[in-house]
Amino acid sequence: MVLVFIDHSDKQIKKSTYEAISYAAEVAKQINTTTEGLLLGNVSDNLADLGNYGLTKIHHVANDALNNFDAQVYAQVVAEAVNQLHADALIFSHTQTGKSIAPFVAAKLKAGLVSGAVALPVTSNGFVVKKNVFSGKAFANVAINSPIKIISLNPNSFPVKKVEGNASVETLNINVPSSKIKITATNKVEGEVPLTEAEIVVSGGRGLKGPENWKIVEDLAHELHAATACSRPVADAGWRPHHEHVGQTGIQIAPNLYIAIGISGAIQHLAGVNRSKHIVVINKDPEAPFFKAADYGIVGDAFEVVPKLTEAIKKLKGS
Amino acid sequence: MKILVCISKTPDTTSKISFKDDNTKYEESGVQWIINPYDEWYALVRAIELKEKNPSAQLHIVNVGGADNDPIIRKALALGGDEAIRINTTSDDSYYIASQIAEVARQNNYDLILTGKETIDYNSSSVGGMLAALLDLPFISLATKFELNENTATVTREIEGGEEVDEINLPVVVSCQKGVAEQRIPNMRGIMAARTKPLKVVEPAAVDALTEIVSFELPPAKAGVKLIPADNVEELVRLLHEEAKVI
Numbered sequence: 001m002v003l004v005f006i007d008h009s010d011k012q013i014k015k016s017t018y019e020a021i022s023y024a025a026e027v028a029k030q031i032n033t034t035t036e037g038l039l040l041g042n043v044s045d046n047l048a049d050l051g052n053y054g055l056t057k058i059h060h061v062a063n064d065a066l067n068n069f070d071a072q073v074y075a076q077v078v079a080e081a082v083n084q085l086h087a088d089a090l091i092f093s094h095t096q097t098g099k100s101i102a103p104f105v106a107a108k109l110k111a112g113l114v115s116g117a118v119a120l121p122v123t124s125n126g127f128v129v130k131k132n133v134f135s136g137k138a139f140a141n142v143a144i145n146s147p148i149k150i151i152s153l154n155p156n157s158f159p160v161k162k163v164e165g166n167a168s169v170e171t172l173n174i175n176v177p178s179s180k181i182k183i184t185a186t187n188k189v190e191g192e193v194p195l196t197e198a199e200i201v202v203s204g205g206r207g208l209k210g211p212e213n214w215k216i217v218e219d220l221a222h223e224l225h226a227a228t229a230c231s232r233p234v235a236d237a238g239w240r241p242h243h244e245h246v247g248q249t250g251i252q253i254a255p256n257l258y259i260a261i262g263i264s265g266a267i268q269h270l271a272g273v274n275r276s277k278h279i280v281v282i283n284k285d286p287e288a289p290f291f292k293a294a295d296y297g298i299v300g301d302a303f304e305v306v307p308k309l310t311e312a313i314k315k316l317k318g319s
Numbered sequence: 320m321k322i323l324v325c326i327s328k329t330p331d332t333t334s335k336i337s338f339k340d341d342n343t344k345y346e347e348s349g350v351q352w353i354i355n356p357y358d359e360w361y362a363l364v365r366a367i368e369l370k371e372k373n374p375s376a377q378l379h380i381v382n383v384g385g386a387d388n389d390p391i392i393r394k395a396l397a398l399g400g401d402e403a404i405r406i407n408t409t410s411d412d413s414y415y416i417a418s419q420i421a422e423v424a425r426q427n428n429y430d431l432i433l434t435g436k437e438t439i440d441y442n443s444s445s446v447g448g449m450l451a452a453l454l455d456l457p458f459i460s461l462a463t464k465f466e467l468n469e470n471t472a473t474v475t476r477e478i479e480g481g482e483e484v485d486e487i488n489l490p491v492v493v494s495c496q497k498g499v500a501e502q503r504i505p506n507m508r509g510i511m512a513a514r515t516k517p518l519k520v521v522e523p524a525a526v527d528a529l530t531e532i533v534s535f536e537l538p539p540a541k542a543g544v545k546l547i548p549a550d551n552v553e554e555l556v557r558l559l560h561e562e563a564k565v566i
């Protein structure tokens with residue numbers, strides 16, 4: 001059985017979890033078995049609906065103590081669930097939560113982990129999973145040699161697939177160890193599209209000259225329901241928050257569309273964004289290296305081009 | 320107070336990525352090696368700051384790697400570590416690496432173990448969590464701030480769409496990223512002192528790797544950019560809508 005960890009935040013199942021379920025369902029097909037889900041804590045979504053993505057059963061550990069996240073506690077519960085349910089494979093999404101518990105679970109179970117997977121395993125000869133390496137500059141094909149296989153799937157790497165189905169929900173009784181962590185504050189930025197999950201990302205660089213000029217980036221992002229990002233010097237200068245910094249030493253993303261405004265396209269920047277399916281570059285310098293990595297480009301002044309682009313998109317959406 | 324910082328060696332961020340031996344090995348010739356930025360700029364510098372506030376603290380550096388890693392270990396000592404331990408083996412399996420570090424950690428009873436968020440070559444963000452599991456310690460990942468109190472630590476960590484502040488009793492394993500500290504440059508005094516600081520080399524424990532890299536691939540090259548005149552943004556919108564179908 002392929003077990004999927006159902007990742008949620010604010011009582012809602014994350015988009016990346018639907019991708020992980022669709023992925024797990026394909027893995028299950030390859031190894032001739034079923035796909036089941038594991039939920040720790042509570043969500044407000046209707047669990048039976050997860051059948052529409054390929055789950056046949058959901059194992060629910062509903063202990064209230066799980067409403068506060070503690071990687072050690074979560075990992076112990078997940079490892080115990082894998083043992084009790086005799087799962088052959090365990091799929092996480094490579095999100096903040098996945099990154100904190102997948103390795104912990106893997107070491108507990110002595111199971112091989114491929115983290116940041118970007119494609120389905122090849123099972124014709126062993127079990128080989130393609131993952132991101134060199135911060136987006138290359139891929140490695142990694143063989144898992146242990147009996148239990150663990151994969152954490154990069155967000156935006158696998159399409160969500162709808163199927164017909166209904167998932168049954170069963171309570172799973174697992175002792176939840178007490179947490180050693182006390183959460184004293186949680187600060188969320190409201191209403192923002194999470195960068196790693198965003199379909200469209202609009203990003204600004206030093207070419208925008210200063211934080212006061214970000215309105216043109218935000219207006220364009222708003223029109224496209226996009227997340228905003230930036231180059232590293234922009235975050236270093238404090239023009240934008242650190243969590244918007246993309247690149248080799250920032251966040252690596254793979255949206256459908258990445259629009260780079262006033263960014264030169266340094267190798268460290270490209271490493272974080274070159275898996276985007278489509279790249280648009282707006283830069284006043286025709287020699288900017290980013291054009292070599294782009295699908296569409298406009299050579300021009302961002303302060304003139306971007307507001308016009310926003311207007312043109314508004315017109316398209318209005319029509 | 321005993322602190323362990325895990326450092327990994329990675330190619331410089333400007334390095335060209337190519338492969339040899341039928342795409343099974345990274346082409347290392349001409350590559351400039353550095354301490355993995357997350358380990359150096361954040362985990363190590365923060366540990367040094369903690370030691371500066373509490374001079375009786377001991378700061379150890381651990382690396383799993385061959386003798387070719389000694390220059391980056393010396394650099395870490397020049398920045399401020401007290402002594403270093405190199406476990407003399409190479410591997411690209413996170414479980415194998417974490418198991419080796421766990422052996423060292425078990426012998427020294429560290430109060431705090433810091434890792435980087437991830438290595439910029441293997442991008443696994445795995446060694447920290449695995450190490451915590453092997454040592455049966457709590458793990459806080461993706462820290463953006465780290466403060467030490469009497470016997471507890473206050474750690475701010477990245478969560479989906481924001482941050483969370485955690486209070487935790489020591490010992491703990493924490494993976495560090497931007498925000499935890501600021502990059503430093505080693506000074507002459509540090510570089511001189513590093514030459515005589517202990518760098519112990521230990522042989523690896525017998526551990527089975529659970530994964531293995533069978534080959535590498537480069538991403539497919541782009542077909543070439545379509546340039547659109549700046550006075551015709553409507554054409555770009557049309558292409559994105561009709562050709563790329565992304566808006």
Ligand SMILES: Cc1cc2nc3c(=O)[nH]c(=O)nc-3n(C[C@H](O)[C@H](O)[C@H](O)COP(=O)(O)OP(=O)(O)OC[C@H]3O[C@@H](n4cnc5c(N)ncnc54)[C@H](O)[C@@H]3O)c2cc1C
Pocket residue numbers: 204205206207208230231232233234245246247248249250261262263264265266267268269272282283284285288300301302303332356
């Ligand atoms: C170890 C290391 C790690 C790094 N990691 C990262 C990383 O993760 N992410 C990252 O982004 N960088 C990273 N960098 C920095 C990287 O090398 C570049 O310095 C950085 O990406 C440049 O940012 P930029 O493109 O915004 O600025 P610049 O390179 O200054 O480019 C600004 C661009 O704006 C254009 N421009 C100016 N005015 C206008 C206008 N009016 N309209 C349109 N275009 C205009 C210019 O032609 C230019 O191309 C790293 C560097 C090192 C050494």
Ligand SMILES: Nc1ncnc2c1ncn2[C@@H]1O[C@H](COP(=O)(O)O)[C@@H](O)[C@H]1O
Pocket residue numbers: 325326327328355357358381382383384413416433434435436437438441442443444445446447
């Ligand atoms: N070979 C190694 N030796 C020592 N520490 C390592 C090694 N590899 C990884 N680490 C540590 O583990 C962190 C996460 O690495 P990774 O799981 O490879 O992304 C790094 O930032 C380092 O702090």
